[in-house]
Amino acid sequence: MRDPAGVETAWQLRLLGDLRLAGRAGDVRLPSRAATALLARLAMAPGRAFGREELIELLWPGVALEVGRNRLRQVLSTLKSLLEPPGAPPVLQADRLALRLRDGALACDVPAFEAACRAGHTDAARALYRGELLPGFYDEWIGDERLRLAALADRLDSGVAAAARMPASPSTRTPPAPAAPGSAPSPPDMAWSAPPLPRYLTRLHGVEALAEQLQQAVREHRLVTVLGPGGHGKTRLAAEVAQRFAAAEPCFDTIAFVPLVACRGREALLDALLVALRQEGRAGTPLALIGALLGDRRALLVLDNLEQLDDAGVGVITTLLERSAGLHVLATSRRALGLDGEREFVLPPLPLPAAADDGDDVALAANPAVALFVDRARAVRADFHLSSRNRDAVRALVRLVEGMPLAIELAAARVRSLPPPQLLALLQQAAAAPQGDALALLARSGPRGGSDPRHASMLAVVQWSWQLLTPEARGLLGALAVFAGGFTAAAAQAMGSPAATPTGVALALDELVAQSMLRLAADDERYELPELIRLFAAATLAPADAPALRERHRRWVTDWARGLPLDAPLHEARAELANIAAAIASAHADGAPGDAAALAGALQGALTDLSLPPGALRALADSAAAMAHAEQRALTRAFVARALLRAGDPAGATQQADAALAELPPGGLARAQVLARLAHLRWRTRRDAAVLGWLDEAAGLADAAGARSLQASMLATRGAIMRPRDRAAAIALQRRSLALWAEAGDRHGVNTGRANLAIALAESPAGCAEALGLLDQVLADTRAGGDGAQHAHASNARGEALSRLRRWDEAADAYRDCVRIAFALPEPLPLAYGLWNLPRMLARQRRPLDAARLMGFAERHAPVHCGPLGRSDRRDLLRLRRLCARQLEAAAVAAAWREGAAWTLAEAVRHALEPPP
Structure with missing residues (x-):
């Protein structure tokens, strides 16, 4: 051997x-x-x-x-x-x-x-x-x-x-091969899967060997928990290991980093997982959705900050590990989870220098704790260096905080204005000072780590840093604790005290970043609040102030949504998804249905294509029942109905729609909005032409209000209803809707209009050239704007147009693009369409076995997400069987069909994405 x-x-x-x-x-x-x-x-x-x-x-x-x-x-x-x-x-x-x-x-x-x-x-x-x-x-x-x-x-x-793993992590995916000369360009794989792994702009000190050990532990064990007190660098080390896996090893198909700072229980954990895995807008129970997505992939979930989870939340991890044999979990926590098979990885503090000066300045400078202090001190004072005047103080400082990375960073930030000897004296005084309620909260007692003596040193640093902040910075930091998932400078301005000026807030933000109480994300556009600092800041608030701050946060989210332009890229809107969900949850928890109604109304504009986590949708639906005005209830339920339909839950969507219709008041733009949305939903779920009457009524109300985007949406729905009976009339309606969306400046509407018009045009070979031009525009714009779902739908429509022209190879490539992007997002509807349409092209490419297998899967898979198969769908299946049978014996086709019907989704997608031999 x-x-x-x-x-x-x-x-x-x-x-x-x-x-x-x-x-x-x-x-x-x-x-x-x-x-x-x-x-x-x-x-x-x-x-x-x-x-x-x-x-x-x-x-x-x-x-x-x-x-x-x-x-x-x-x-x-x-x-x-x-x-x-x-x-x-x-x-x-x-x-x-x-x-x-x-x-x-x-x-x-x-x-x-x-x-x-x-x-x-x-x-x-x-x-x-x-x-x-x-x-x-x-x-x-x-x-x-x-x-x-x-x-x-x-x-x-x-x-x-x-070797055929897919989809790869965004950071490991190889670029597509260049197209052959003379071939039509196909939309590139946009690699929209899990969000990017955290990246840091500062150096990592003293953990190289630990990172290698942790990487090996994650390879060999399915559940590894990095343990240590707050501020110990657990998150940074876990992110480093995830980056190493993504960059150097084809070890995992999918790597996702899931921040769980604000998660306390089972539902919050599931919502966070759904958001991280881009599954938040899907229908079904969250646990089943996550299990279906992981399937047989070899996946790594980095679950950050688990110590606050209750037993029900921790039980979710056990369930996922039991159901997904290829899943590995790397967790960070201040306490062990206590689960079977858990591998504990205790993260020690940074190695410390000797207590006494041994005269070896080289060894002192090379010590990881001292090197970290010097590195962070130089970030605020470029001329800082170890010298005979400060080396004893630096040695004592890093020993005082017992090598805790965050404590060292907080202390080093003060070198901007204080030399190390004075800094040491202040820290020693803070460590000796009596601690208030907020510090006691951070020094959790009992098994959660409060007995660890290192916490006292960390809390001394936090308390001291807090005391040295200006009153303006302290006040702002407390207000910022209500944010989830980060925030922009504009959001911070909205949360500042009413008397604060924009300049004052900017200076306070700068002070907080300078003192390492706040960090600027790598994109230089959003701020992030470290967990310990957030907890400390929240604990300083008076009990009466917290509800007012949550209300101010809801008001900011609502104003932000109202002010978002219609042409805003969706990837920019997604950055606030956690804040949107938090605002909806706090409105429900605080008994403020009016705030929930205002937020739902604001979201009906530019954010109709943004999926919300199931927990947020449930909270919004529950809040609707308590809203005072029937118009608010109807609008909110119509919004929830659209979201559920997009998630592939027609039954839930219909239930919400019927409730909205039952109490819809007469007259007004709100009635037009609800009727338009319900007409679209009813046509999609029941093919009920009676909705034309709703559209007629809504059109009159929308015309009176001059609501162009709403008018365009109704014309598009009318065109879809007319297309089977009068294609020319349907094309005319889609052209009018596209023009209205363009007049309104609605970027997402324009792309919807282009795609709708292309679909109608492509039903005739004569219209395919114009259809392909329209779809190329959609693909270019959705790629730039981050609208992955629309991009996948447009790729599917492009495949249809190319197949009308009998350009089988190009059509197959377009369907593969649809499948690749929809599976990476994931978006179930375009994925189902792509998997249904691709087998026809495979049969045309004289690959009857591949076509029969994939259609065997699609026949079972499509009804789950698109509803029962209709007569035209049955005709498609029959035609494909006959086409395959002309190339292969009928028994072999039937066997291949049965084989594909037993595939998992991951297997079907892998086979679909295989290039032709």
Whole structure:
């Protein structure tokens, strides 16, 4: 046997399917279960050094350390005598602290199998996987590894090779190959999947070895929790490890960073996961949606700040890990989660310099804690350096805060105005001062870490930094604690005291950033409030002030939504999604249905294409019942109905729509808005031509109010109703709606109008050239504006136009673009359309087996998201079967159809995106 690098070895160890150890002289029997487990652990991670204490806990959990050391020495001695007879080369490398296999000494089928999976060598991987890992062994770690390897094997059996993983993380995705000369350009993959991983503008000090250890732990364990007090750098380290996975290893299909600062319970956690995975606007129970999205992907979720989650919230993590065999979770928390299989990774403080001056200035400067202090001090004073005047104070400062990174940064920021000796004196005074209620809140007692003495040092730094702020900065910081997901300078201005001037708020923001109480995001457009500082600031508020600040926050969100221009890019609006959801939730919790109504009304403008998390939609629907005015209730329910329809929940949408219609008052623009929305919904769900009467009434009201975008929307709906009966009339209506959207300056409406007109034109080959021109405009604008759903719909429509022209290859590429983008978002409706339409092109490309398999899946998948199949859909299925049967025996087509019907969504998408042979 050769190792994964292809090097011939003296020993070969088989662990998959059975146990076999073979040398050049033949098979050798391992003497004990402990010897087998130890050799297996070393062989499965070649090149890694295992700490002796780690191996003791692995082999004999809970045993006394001295007993474990004796047992390990005995087992190691037995293995050495077996593997290293006189004259043979060494196999095991052992020192006082760790054990490892020597390079090239032993080959094992497990790393060879994993290497074949990573390289996409499916046949080689199948040959290596002869069965489950170490059958008959029931150690906990072996069970975890057995499940992980079995999941890899299952993916191979399903045809999902590691080399074909998709969609890749945005930071690892390779660019598309250039188009062949003379071929029509196809829309590029916009790689809209999980949001980008956090990036930092400052250097990371003293954790290189820890990052490597944590990366290895995440590879080997499905749940790893980074533990440590607040301000210890847990988030930064987890983000660094996620970046390493994304940049250097094809280890995970999907990597998502999920900030959970404001999450306390199960529903908030699910909403945060849905937003991070771009699943927030979908229909269905959140847990099922997340499980369906993860499916059989090998995914890494970085769950940041979990210590405040209740038991129900923590239970969600267990459920996801049980349902998704390829899921790995890297969590950060101040306390262990207490879940089975959890691997605790305790993050120590930065190494500290010696207490006394040993005269070695080079060693002092190289100490990670001192290096961090100097680096952050130079950010505010470029001429700062260690000298005989300050080195003792710097040494004492980093020791006083016990190497906590955030504490060091907060202290170093004061070097702008205070030399280190004065800074040290102030810190020592703050540490000795009595602590108030806010500090007591931050110094949580009991198992949540309050007993950790390092908290006192951290709180001393926070208290001292707070006391040194100007009153204006203190007041602003308390107000900023109500934000979720960051904020802009304009938002901060709105939250400042009524007497504050724009200049005063700008100066206060600058002061907060300068003191490391606030940080500016890498895009230089939004501010982020670190969790500890936010908690501290919130705790300083008087109980009577918090409701007023939440109300001010709701007012700001509402004003922001009202003022958003119709041509605003959606990716800019998405940045405020967390604040929108928080405002809706606080309106419901504070018993302010009027605020919820005002916010829903504001969202009906430019943000109708922005999906809200399910929790926010439920809160909005519940608030509607308590609204005082029937018009408010109807508008809000109509808004919720549209959101539910877009999420693929026609039943829920219909329920909200019927409630809105039942209490809709006569007359006014509000009635026109509700009728237009309900007409569109009723036509989509029931194909009820009676909605033309609603549109007639709404049109009169909208004309009187001069509401061009609303008029355009109604004309578009009327055109869709007319298209099956009178295509010429439908085209005329779509042209009029496009012109009205253009007059209104509604960017998203214009793209909708272009796509609607293109769809009507493309029903005749004569109109396809104009349709393709319109769709190219939509694709270019939606790519720039971040409207992924519209982009996917336009790609699907482009495929239809190209297929009318019998340009099969280009049409197939357009459908693949639709599938790729919709799956990455995810957007279920365009994804269902793309998967339904692509098989026709595959059959035209003389790929009948691929076409039959994919349509077998689409026949089962499409009704879930698009409603029951109609007569035209059944005709499509029949035509495709006949087309495939002309190229292949009917029995083979039927077998392929059944095979595709059993696929998962991830398998179907992978096959759909495979290029032609």
